[in-house]
Amino acid sequence: MSKTLFDKVWDTHVVRKIEGGPDVLFIDRHLIHEVTSPVAFLGLKNRGIKVLFPERTFATADHNTPTINQHLPVADPLSANQLKALESNSNEYGISHWGLGHQKNGIVHVVGPEYGITQPGATIVCGDSHTSTHGAFGAIAFGIGTSEVEMVLSTQCIMQPKPKKMRINVNGKLGLGVTPKDVALFIISQLSTSGATGYFVEYAGDVFENMTMEGRMTVCNLSIEMGARGGMIAPDETTIEYVKGREFSPKGESWDRALAYYRTLKTDPDAVFDKELTFDGSSIEPMITYGTNPGMGMGISKEIPDAEHAEGGATTYAKSLGYMGFSEGDSMIGKKVDFVFVGSCTNGRIEDFRAFTALVKGKHKADDVTVWLVPGSHIVESQIKEEGLLDILNDAGFVLRQPGCSACLAMNDDKIPAGKYAVSTSNRNFEGRQGPGSRTMLASPLVAAAAAITGVVTDPRTMMQDLETANA
Amino acid sequence: MAYDKFDILTSTAVPLPIENVDTDQLIPARFLKATERVGFGDNLFRDWRYNGDDTPKPEFVLNNPVYSGKILVGGKNFGSGSSREHAAWAVYDYGFRCVVSSFFADIFRNNCLNIGVLPVQVSPEFAEKIFEAIFADPNTELEVNLADQTITLLATREKEIFEISPYKKHNMLNGFDDIDYLQSIKPEIEEFAAQLPL
Numbered sequence: 001m002s003k004t005l006f007d008k009v010w011d012t013h014v015v016r017k018i019e020g021g022p023d024v025l026f027i028d029r030h031l032i033h034e035v036t037s038p039v040a041f042l043g044l045k046n047r048g049i050k051v052l053f054p055e056r057t058f059a060t061a062d063h064n065t066p067t068i069n070q071h072l073p074v075a076d077p078l079s080a081n082q083l084k085a086l087e088s089n090s091n092e093y094g095i096s097h098w099g100l101g102h103q104k105n106g107i108v109h110v111v112g113p114e115y116g117i118t119q120p121g122a123t124i125v126c127g128d129s130h131t132s133t134h135g136a137f138g139a140i141a142f143g144i145g146t147s148e149v150e151m152v153l154s155t156q157c158i159m160q161p162k163p164k165k166m167r168i169n170v171n172g173k174l175g176l177g178v179t180p181k182d183v184a185l186f187i188i189s190q191l192s193t194s195g196a197t198g199y200f201v202e203y204a205g206d207v208f209e210n211m212t213m214e215g216r217m218t219v220c221n222l223s224i225e226m227g228a229r230g231g232m233i234a235p236d237e238t239t240i241e242y243v244k245g246r247e248f249s250p251k252g253e254s255w256d257r258a259l260a261y262y263r264t265l266k267t268d269p270d271a272v273f274d275k276e277l278t279f280d281g282s283s284i285e286p287m288i289t290y291g292t293n294p295g296m297g298m299g300i301s302k303e304i305p306d307a308e309h310a311e312g313g314a315t316t317y318a319k320s321l322g323y324m325g326f327s328e329g330d331s332m333i334g335k336k337v338d339f340v341f342v343g344s345c346t347n348g349r350i351e352d353f354r355a356f357t358a359l360v361k362g363k364h365k366a367d368d369v370t371v372w373l374v375p376g377s378h379i380v381e382s383q384i385k386e387e388g389l390l391d392i393l394n395d396a397g398f399v400l401r402q403p404g405c406s407a408c409l410a411m412n413d414d415k416i417p418a419g420k421y422a423v424s425t426s427n428r429n430f431e432g433r434q435g436p437g438s439r440t441m442l443a444s445p446l447v448a449a450a451a452a453i454t455g456v457v458t459d460p461r462t463m464m465q466d467l468e469t470a471n472a
Numbered sequence: 473m474a475y476d477k478f479d480i481l482t483s484t485a486v487p488l489p490i491e492n493v494d495t496d497q498l499i500p501a502r503f504l505k506a507t508e509r510v511g512f513g514d515n516l517f518r519d520w521r522y523n524g525d526d527t528p529k530p531e532f533v534l535n536n537p538v539y540s541g542k543i544l545v546g547g548k549n550f551g552s553g554s555s556r557e558h559a560a561w562a563v564y565d566y567g568f569r570c571v572v573s574s575f576f577a578d579i580f581r582n583n584c585l586n587i588g589v590l591p592v593q594v595s596p597e598f599a600e601k602i603f604e605a606i607f608a609d610p611n612t613e614l615e616v617n618l619a620d621q622t623i624t625l626l627a628t629r630e631k632e633i634f635e636i637s638p639y640k641k642h643n644m645l646n647g648f649d650d651i652d653y654l655q656s657i658k659p660e661i662e663e664f665a666a667q668l669p670l
Contacts, residue, residue, distance in 0.1 A: 015664045016657065021639025024654070026661065028670050036556060038507035049655065053665065064505065078505035085507045122670055129555040129579060143555035143579055147586035147649070155654040155661055161637065163578075193492055194549040197578055227552065229578050250670070261669040293492050293552070316491040316547065409501040418524065430496040430553060432519045 002268035022159040028122040030057040034086040036127030040150035041089040054094040067401035106377025109133040109345035116246025120235035120262040132223040135232035136216035142230040164274040166199040170207040172281035177461040180215035181444040184222040185287035192311040193295035197227030207281040213242040225294035234266040289442040292320040339422035340452040344408035347425035348376030350383040352445040359449035365397035366455030374406040423451040475588030477647040484541035491547040498559035513565030551580025574599040
């Protein structure tokens with residue numbers, strides 16, 4: 001019988017099927033961080049059970065960590081306590097721990113791929129909804145709750161009903177200034193924040209085939225923002241080239257066996273999806289959100305839709321725009337920006353910083369904008385320095401912070417103050433997400449760069465055309 | 473952690489007819505710093521419930537003494553966003569045992585089932601009826617019967633059947649959890665692991 005990519009990976013990992021219930025799914029790689037794991041370890045202790053396969057779990061601290069002065073003790077006692085718990089639990093159960101200060105420390109969904117923990121055709125889970133990132137490699141990767149973290153620690157399995165399958169095709173040439181983030185925000189704006197709930201998505205079409213691994217990670221990362229548990233892209237030569245030789249990638253004969261498996265990972269031509277959607281990539285503009293969920297996004301040159309054209313009830317829509325201080329029919333161009341955040345598991349990789357730097361090169365940061373540039377890992381941080389980006393950024397009035405989740409969810413001190421507006425390359429614009437009362441506009445690193453220079457929401461294409469003319 | 477058995481729950485309900493209630497509203501990230509599962513109910517809907525100076529916002533439904541009960545009735549797409557089980561813990565710790573909505577986000581629904589909070593998905597029409605009944609009379613009682621898979625507006629006896637997998641239903645009726653099950657098949661899991669391609 002014909003199978004989709006998702007079917008192939010899922011079926012390979014089903015230990016047993018329960019009559020009238022979920023499948024018992026084996027998990028190849030388990031990532032943990034300090035926020036969603038402590039209660040799971042407490043559960044193990046209470047039951048008096050061990051971690052079944054400690055070599056399949058990897059721990060990194062990221063949600064709570066400060067992004068300046070990481071060499072100093074963590075000032076917030078609650079954060080410090082969680083970081084300590086991750087370390088002591090990892091040590092007690094024999095799990096690799098990349099804590100604050102460790103060379104491999106960084107955002108869990110950035111370091112996983114960097115070190116080859118993420119592999120095509122693997123099942124990967126983490127107590128974090130943006131685990132969908134790893135689907136970029138053709139893995140089944142999704143976020144789980146703490147009870148499930150305990151299940152994976154104790155038995156390397158979780159119990160999941162098999163989701164429905166959706167394929168999203170995007171073909172065509174992307175326009176100037178249109179990045180993978182814009183493609184993802186566009187799709188979410190078309191489906192709404194719940195349009196893919198109950199589905200696992202496969203992204204297909206030449207737009208994704210032509211994307212780098214980092215671009216694919218950005219797209220898959222945002223799958224959860226339309227309600228999908230995860231999204232995946234079939235592995236190809238780009239994927240294999242990325243994975244080969246990384247620290248935890250298979251080596252020697254194991255690599256040959258793995259490669260043979262990777263090559264099987266594509267949807268059969270006549271396989272059937274429960275739902276299939278197709279979009280024209282050339283119609284996508286640089287995107288920006290205007291509301292309080294990631295589905296409330298639009299092309300940056302457009303106007304905020306009327307309630308009658310918006311998904312969701314009129315009351316909810318009005319509450320959302322009221323929170324943002326925007327009105328139906330407003331243009332986003334020219335809106336005041338107080339903060340710019342570049343980073344997170346969505347857009348905290350080297351290509352994101354290259355794009356940001358290319359746009360701000362030779363210009364200067366707007367005086368009344370605070371800009372936080374937060375690399376996703378120490379590798380990204382080193383690349384920024386080694387490639388000479390840091391010098392360009394410093395000359396333009398920017399400083400670089402240290403790796404972590406930072407203002408994406410504002411668990412550390414990187415909080416946007418109440419009422420202030422942030423253009424953010426992260427993944428959620430929920431009320432208070434970036435700090436109590438904060439107002440978030442999600443966008444690409446290019447839109448973030450344009451805002452950082454001008455102090456208002458600006459179409460980056462206007463600045464890129466200048467660049468192209470200057471270079472001609 | 474095994475949880476209380478769920479059988480029949482008869483209670484008044486708290487109405488929250490807002491769509492896309494996300495996990496950051498259920499429990500903001502800054503309250504996720506505990507290393508034990510205690511005290512999350514105090515911070516349920518923290519920023520909708522309290523001002524910056526910790527004084528209650530009287531207009532929010534949890535601060536309105538007219539509404540109370542063990543059932544929370546939310547708008548469409550309830551629990552979207554983060555995988556934080558803390559959101560479900562906050563709902564449980566506040567005193568809710570059941571959440572009713574016309575549509576749930578996946579991970580939140582799973583998390584609820586794993587800790588013994590019953591997510592009951594009803595049709596948009598029935599959700600509307602429940603909201604209308606509670607707003608007309610806050611003492612309106614709902615009966616949620618897990619064995620029969622029914623939710624009933626007691627005043628009018630209007631009822632609807634809801635879906636739950638037979639496995640999860642059996643677990644909730646008996647207070648069993650998935651870890652007990654998985655522990656019982658550990659040798660099979662170890663054997664399975666040995667033959668995997670990666």
